[in-house]
Amino acid sequence: MEHEVRITLRLPADLHEWLTTQAKSARRSLNSEILHRLEAGRGNISTDDQSP
Template sequence: MDSDIRLTLRLPVDLHTRLTLHAKRERRSLNADLVYLLECALPTVAGVADPTAGEPAAPARPGGRPGPPVA
């Protein structure tokens, strides 16, 4: 990263446990794994365009999960 930003984040204990276990399985630090997961998820966040893709993200379906691209 060119520059880093520190962020304080509150997580439920069970989510922190799941994330910690996932990071260990992937042999990454918790921070590196969180960055990786966020980078993977970012293009699919409803209503937020990926500036590198040149197109808007898919709209959200009920329940907050992204749906298929709208024609």
Template sequence: MIKFTLRIPDDLHARLAAQADTDRRSLNSELLHLLEVGLSTVSPETPNRPGGDSASPVQPRGNGHSPRP
């Protein structure tokens, strides 16, 4: 297993924690489940493309750095 840090907004964390509680899973198990389900719907012909559109690349959000005060 690989460990890594993931920063998410507070509201998304609350939604994920509530869903994990509903599904009687730990937050980690819920995240793994959601990732596996999400990736199982990706077509092999168009991996990593939202909506299966292979012509338009995914644009990264932000500059990849967290804001600093």
């Protein structure tokens, strides 16, 4: 990434738990999992198991 911005994000507890579980399954940090999903949704990456 060229430039990073830190944000505070509020998530429902059940969504946080689900994302955490998905991140662990993919051997990614929670931050990397969220980035991966956002980029995949935006069409920047394939939806395979590769880390961003």
